[in-house]
Every structure is written in C-alpha cells, then in structure tokens.
Amino acid sequence: MKNDNFLRALLREPADRTPIWIMRQAGRYLPEYNATRKRAGSFLALAKSPELACEVTLQPLERFDLDAAILFSDILTIPDAMGLGLSFAEGEGPRFARTVRTEEEVRRLPLASLEELRYVFDAVSLIRKSLAGRVPLIGFSGSPFTLACYMVEGGGSDDFRLVKSMLYARPDLLHAILEKNAQSVVAYLNAQVAAGAQAVMLFDTWGGALSDAAYREFSLAYARQVFAGLARTAEGRTVPRIFFTKGGGLWLEAMADCGADALGLDWTIDIGEARRRVGDRVALQGNMDPAVLFSPPESIEREARRILGSFGGGPGHVFNLGHGVSQFTPPDHVHALVEAVHRHSPGAARA
Amino acid sequence: MKNDNFLRALLREPADRTPIWIMRQAGRYLPEYNATRKRAGSFLALAKSPELACEVTLQPLERFDLDAAILFSDILTIPDAMGLGLSFAEGEGPRFARTVRTEEEVRRLPLASLEELRYVFDAVSLIRKSLAGRVPLIGFSGSPFTLACYMVEGGGSDDFRLVKSMLYARPDLLHAILEKNAQSVVAYLNAQVAAGAQAVMLFDTWGGALSDAAYREFSLAYARQVFAGLARTAEGRTVPRIFFTKGGGLWLEAMADCGADALGLDWTIDIGEARRRVGDRVALQGNMDPAVLFSPPESIEREARRILGSFGGGPGHVFNLGHGVSQFTPPDHVHALVEAVHRHSPGAARA
Numbered sequence: 001m002k003n004d005n006f007l008r009a010l011l012r013e014p015a016d017r018t019p020i021w022i023m024r025q026a027g028r029y030l031p032e033y034n035a036t037r038k039r040a041g042s043f044l045a046l047a048k049s050p051e052l053a054c055e056v057t058l059q060p061l062e063r064f065d066l067d068a069a070i071l072f073s074d075i076l077t078i079p080d081a082m083g084l085g086l087s088f089a090e091g092e093g094p095r096f097a098r099t100v101r102t103e104e105e106v107r108r109l110p111l112a113s114l115e116e117l118r119y120v121f122d123a124v125s126l127i128r129k130s131l132a133g134r135v136p137l138i139g140f141s142g143s144p145f146t147l148a149c150y151m152v153e154g155g156g157s158d159d160f161r162l163v164k165s166m167l168y169a170r171p172d173l174l175h176a177i178l179e180k181n182a183q184s185v186v187a188y189l190n191a192q193v194a195a196g197a198q199a200v201m202l203f204d205t206w207g208g209a210l211s212d213a214a215y216r217e218f219s220l221a222y223a224r225q226v227f228a229g230l231a232r233t234a235e236g237r238t239v240p241r242i243f244f245t246k247g248g249g250l251w252l253e254a255m256a257d258c259g260a261d262a263l264g265l266d267w268t269i270d271i272g273e274a275r276r277r278v279g280d281r282v283a284l285q286g287n288m289d290p291a292v293l294f295s296p297p298e299s300i301e302r303e304a305r306r307i308l309g310s311f312g313g314g315p316g317h318v319f320n321l322g323h324g325v326s327q328f329t330p331p332d333h334v335h336a337l338v339e340a341v342h343r344h345s346p347g348a349a350r351a
Numbered sequence: 352m353k354n355d356n357f358l359r360a361l362l363r364e365p366a367d368r369t370p371i372w373i374m375r376q377a378g379r380y381l382p383e384y385n386a387t388r389k390r391a392g393s394f395l396a397l398a399k400s401p402e403l404a405c406e407v408t409l410q411p412l413e414r415f416d417l418d419a420a421i422l423f424s425d426i427l428t429i430p431d432a433m434g435l436g437l438s439f440a441e442g443e444g445p446r447f448a449r450t451v452r453t454e455e456e457v458r459r460l461p462l463a464s465l466e467e468l469r470y471v472f473d474a475v476s477l478i479r480k481s482l483a484g485r486v487p488l489i490g491f492s493g494s495p496f497t498l499a500c501y502m503v504e505g506g507g508s509d510d511f512r513l514v515k516s517m518l519y520a521r522p523d524l525l526h527a528i529l530e531k532n533a534q535s536v537v538a539y540l541n542a543q544v545a546a547g548a549q550a551v552m553l554f555d556t557w558g559g560a561l562s563d564a565a566y567r568e569f570s571l572a573y574a575r576q577v578f579a580g581l582a583r584t585a586e587g588r589t590v591p592r593i594f595f596t597k598g599g600g601l602w603l604e605a606m607a608d609c610g611a612d613a614l615g616l617d618w619t620i621d622i623g624e625a626r627r628r629v630g631d632r633v634a635l636q637g638n639m640d641p642a643v644l645f646s647p648p649e650s651i652e653r654e655a656r657r658i659l660g661s662f663g664g665g666p667g668h669v670f671n672l673g674h675g676v677s678q679f680t681p682p683d684h685v686h687a688l689v690e691a692v693h694r695h696s697p698g699a700a701r702a
Contacts, residue, residue: 169645210640289562
C-alpha cells in the first residue's frame with residue numbers, strides 16, 4: 001500500500017503524518033457527486049449500484065490528498081435487507097415501509113439477508129480494486145442501537161418517542177431487536193472485510209440520545225458484541241475497528257473497553273482531554289466541528305492547528321470532522337483543511 | 352412560605368423531601384393549558400397576557416404536588432424587546448422578522464427595552480401574589496449564547512450554520528452581540544426578581560452544540576457575566592441561580608464555577624457521577640429522560656428511584672426532567688412521577 005498512515009494511526013503505530021479523512025467525504029458538497037447522483041436517479045439507486053458507488057467513493061480522493069477512502073453506502077442497508085423497505089423521499093430523510101413495534105413484528109424480524117446486500121460487497125471489491133493500494137478502504141455499518149431507532153420509529157425522529165417507549169416499557173422487545181441487529185452487523189462487516197475493506201467503522205449516530213444507564217445497556221453492550229464477532233485480521237494484516245457514538249464524550253472510558261481500536265469524537269470534547277481519559281487504550285479520530293468549514297481558510301487552519309496541538313503529537317490520531325461534512329461546505333475549504341492538517345502534522349507523529 | 356424545599360435544596364440546605372418541578376410543566380400535554388391557549392388566540396398572545404400567563408403557570412400546581420412554579424413565558428422575549436419582531440407560525444418554531452448578521456446590524460442592536468418587557472414583570476407579580484406562599488416562583492431567561500443563535504439564524508436551526516460561521520469568521524461580532532445580550536439578561540432577571548421571582552434559571556439550550564473551546568468562550572463566559580450582575584438577595588433571602596446547558600455534561604466542573612448555585616443536568620450523565628465531579632460546590636437539578644414519561648407508571652417509578660438512588664441522599668437535589676416535558680405525555684404519568692419522587696425521597700435529604 002502506498003499510504004497506510006491511516007491504518008497505522010488507528011493501531012497507535014508511528015505514521016509519517018497525521019492522516020485525515022472526512023465523514024461523508026463523498027457527498028452533496030461536491031458538484032461531481034451531485035452529477036453522478038442525478039445520473040443514478042436517486043440516492044438509493046446510487047447506493048445500490050456498485051459502479052456508481054465506486055465512482056463517488058473515489059471522487060473526493062481526486063480532489064483532496066486524503067488518507068483513506070470510505071465505502072459510499074447508507075447506514076440503513078441492514079434493515080432494508082431485513083425486508084423493511086427503505087426509501088428516501090426527495091429532500092426528506094429515510095422511511096421504512098414496515099416498522100418493528102409489536103411483539104409479533106419483533107419475533108418475525110429476520111436477520112439481514114447477505115444475498116440482498118451483495119451490492120455492498122460488490123461495491124467494496126470494485127472500490128478496493130480501483131484504489132489500487134493508494135489509500136486504505138473503510139467499510140462501515142450503523143450500530144445495532146442506531147438501526148433499531150429507525151426500525152422502530154420508521155424513519156428519523158427528534159424525540160425517539162417510540163423506540164424509547166419500547167426501551168422503558170418493554171426492554172425485552174428492544175433487546176430482541178438489538179440481538180438480531182448485532183448478529184446481522186457482524187455478518188455484514190465480516191463480509192465487507194472479506195470483500196476487501198481494510199478497516200471498519202461502527203456509526204452509533206443516536207446512542208448519545210440515551211441516558212447513561214440506557215446507553216450502556218442498549219447501545220454499548222451491542223457494540224461490544226459486534227466487535228467480539230469481527231474478524232481480527234485479513235490479508236495478513238489487522239483490521240482496525242473504529243467506534244463512534246455522536247454525543248458520547250461522557251462515556252469514553254467505557255467505550256475504550258468495548259473492543260474498538262479507535263474512538264470517533266465529536267467536537268464537544270477537547271481531544272487532549274479525551275486522550276488523557278482513554279490513555280493508551282485506543283486511538284482517537286476527530287474532532288473538528290463541521291461548521292468550521294463555513295469559515296475562511298485562515299480560521300480553518302487555526303482550528304486545525306488547535307486540534308493537532310491539543311492532541312499533542314505522538315501516534316494514535318486520525319484527523320476528521322466530528323460529524324459528516326455539510327452539503328453547504330465550499331469544496332475549497334475542505335482542500336484548505338486537508339492541506340493544513342498535513343502541513344501542521346507534528347513530526348512527533350513518528351515518535 | 353408553606354413549602355420552601357426547592358429553595359433550600361438549591362442552596363444545599365436540608366429539605367423535608369426531594370423537591371420536584373418539571374421543565375415546561377405548564378404546557379401542551381395539559382388539556383387545560385390548550386384550552387387557555389385557544390382562548391388567547393396564539394402562543395405569543397398567551398405569553399404576553401399577564402393574566403393568562405398567570406393562569407397557565409398555576410394549572411400544573413392544581414393537578415400535581417409540585418414544589419415550585421415557573422413563570423410561563425418564552426426564552427425569546429429579550430430579542431423581541433430588542434426590536435427583532437418575534438412570531439410563531441402555527442406548528443412551526445419561532446421566527447424573527449429581523450436578524451443580526453452584519454457589522455452594521457450588530458452595531459445598531461439596542462439593549463432590550465425593559466418597558467417592552469413589562470408584561471413579563473407584571474406576570475411575575477401576579478403569579479407571586481396568586482401563589483400566596485404556596486411554593487416558590489422561578490424566573491428565567493435564555494442564555495446570551497442561546498439568544499444569539501436565534502438572533503443570527505432568525506429562528507431555529509439544526510446546524511447553526513450562520514451563527515457558527517460568525518463565531519469562526521468574525522468572533523468580534525458575536526462577542527459584541529453576546530455583550531449586549533448579557534447586559535440585557537442581567538437587567539431582565541433583576542427586574543423579574545424585583546417583581547417577585549424567588550429563584551432564577553438561565554437556559555442555555557444550544558451551548559451544547561459548541562466545541563469545548565467555543566463553549567467556554569462564547570457561552571460559559573457570558574453566563575458568568577450574567578450571574579456576576581444578578582442581585583444576590585431579595586426580601587431578605589438569597590435568590591438561588593440555576594444554570595442549565597443542555598448537552599453540557601462534559602463541562603460540569605467549569606459550569607460549577609460560573610456563579611450558579613445549582614446546575615441543571617440532562618439525562619446523558621449519571622447524576623451520582625455528576626455529584627462526584629462537582630463536589631459540594633453546587634446543587635444538581637435533574638435528570639430524567641422526558642421519554643421515560645411515555646412508559647407506564649411502574650417504569651416511571653423505577654427510573655425515579657434509580658435517579659434518587661444514584662444521587663445518594665443528602666442535600667442538594669432538585670428532581671426534574673432533563674428537558675421540557677413532551678406534549679405527548681399523559682398527565683397521569685406526570686402525576687405518577689411526582690408521587691414516586693416524594694414517596695421515595697430519602698429521609699437522608701434532611702441530613
């Protein structure tokens with residue numbers, strides 16, 4: 001591989017520079033992405049076409065000196081492959097045709113069909129081949145809890161009324177869903193690795209909406225189960241795992257013990273403070289507020305330096321935003337960020 | 352006063368029982384509130400009528416054995432009294448007719464007119480008189496930063512693109528707005544206290560959307576300025592101050608040092624852990640997930656006991672939700688919560 005700084009940083013091994021990639025780096029802020037999406041007809045058609053998914057995955061790498069590629073896909077492929085019928089109305093969030101709320105619906109919920117997910121594994125193979133060793137490829141999945149939120153609510157939610165009602169009134173039902181989700185995520189990520197993914201990331205987008213006790217019981221426990229089931233190596237090399245709970249800053253110590261090699265951080269926590277709390281147990285990925293990219297290159301550079309300085313050098317830092325890049329971001333500002341991070345990477349990253 | 356447990360708990364003095372009140376306790380989950388609001392014609396007409404504001408403030412106290420009343424008002428009265436033109440479209444959030452984005456708009460922004468806010472102080476006087484010493488009355492304001500979010504964005508936002516762009520690109524402009532907001536909040540809360548409010552709460556609804564460094568500079572610093580400017584006593588008694596940053600669990604130590612007597616907690620932090628972190632510097636208010644109230648009385652009671660147990664007895668706990676009660680909450684479930692908290696209040700609350 002030409003540039004494996006990303007994989008080394010995740011494993012807290014010395015790297016040549018602080019690697020950077022950007023959540024949702026293949027996305028609507030790029031005109032070429034919008035052109036491909038238009039050609040595909042819809043977001044879901046784009047995600048389900050291995051050729052087009054490969055095309056958009058590579059687009060940001062043509063523009064920016066990024067240190068990793070991430071599979072272009074959606075976090076809701078698994079419930080779709082459980083038969084729930086995913087769709088996206090234009091300008092709206094995801095919707096499921098069928099929800100999982102009653103005892104009967106929970107009982108009948110199948111594991112995700114890997115056959116139905118073949119388009120994902122085909123995309124992984126194709127992207128990996130197209131990358132030709134340039135940078136590593138990240139596979140990913142939504143976390144069992146985050147998937148459950150959508151499966152119970154039937155789409156996005158701002159109060160999680162239905163899934164939290166289930167959590168408090170019928171915790172047994174939610175546990176049954178989470179158990180099926182965890183098994184499905186393990187099979188899904190292992191198949192991505194078998195197809196060529198060189199690192200995996202578990203996105204727990206909504207775990208941060210839970211109380212401390214509920215987070216540990218309904219989100220973290222199933223992340224742990226997922227990591228315990230994952231292949232540790234592929235192609236003779238360790239496959240690093242990243243765990244990201246948005247809004248999870250209070251739980252870092254517990255998260256550092258769940259089997260992940262690296263934790264994703266949003267921007268609410270100072271990365272130096274996070275490092276003091278997790279010690280040498282995990283690497284850290286993050287943690288710039290995506291809103292910084294709305295400001296001019298000078299302030300982008302200033303914030304990048306602040307985060308690099310706060311981490312303080314040495315191995316174990318992957319630079320990233322603390323959430324997906326906004327569709328309103330000028331691509332030039334992403335360029336400014338990537339350059340600033342590489343320019344100010346501490347030589348100490350080697351130490 | 353017949354029941355001053357709330358004031359004593361905020362000052363970490365022994366109380367007869369763990370006091371409880373509920374954020375947004377006068378709200379849409381109560382049919383009698385909806386009836387009054389309908390009579391008023393709109394939310395804003397309700398908030399701007401001292402008589403109707405008094406009426407809805409007292410409604411939850413008729414139903415439930417609550418230990419405090421809170422002024423019925425809106426957090427955006429101050430920018431409205433700066434001339435920005437607040438309105439609420441039916442079923443939508445708040446909107447301002449004028450925003451504060453340019454250098455010129457910031458320069459011309461006046462302090463809030465206390466004359467324009469007279470309806471609030473009249474409501475406070477009327478409510479206080481109507482309470483007749485039954486329980487204490489809480490006054491409140493939005494925090495300088497939270498007000499600025501709405502003033503710059505012109506309404507609610509899910510990414511705070513405009514206010515954060517200003518924060519990173521032109522921090523001087525945001526500081527100028529925050530300075531005017533802080534001065535206005537001081538005058539506003541002092542006038543509420545002069546009119547009869549016996550405790551005050553500063554709602555920092557959106558501080559939790561900031562990075563660690565930005566929170567300290569743009570939200571917490573101005574909360575500190577507000578508390579430094581507030582009258583300490585009224586009617587010969589200390590006026591306790593509560594500071595609540597939703598999503599602020601990572602910053603508790605710094606918040607405990609900003610001049611507040613008590614900190615509001617959302618549900619993402621375990622209250623026992625929060626107590627260990629702040630020690631005896633402040634009391635704590637919280638911290639049940641409002642979603643617990645969607646579940647049956649048995650699980651409401653179980654969660655209430657869990658929180659009381661986690662706090663662990665002794666003075667300094669005011670029970671509350673970690674955010675406003677949802678409009679979808681059955682009133683009977685609020686009753687179950689209030690009763691459970693009183694029933695399971697530790698005798699140790701006296702110790």
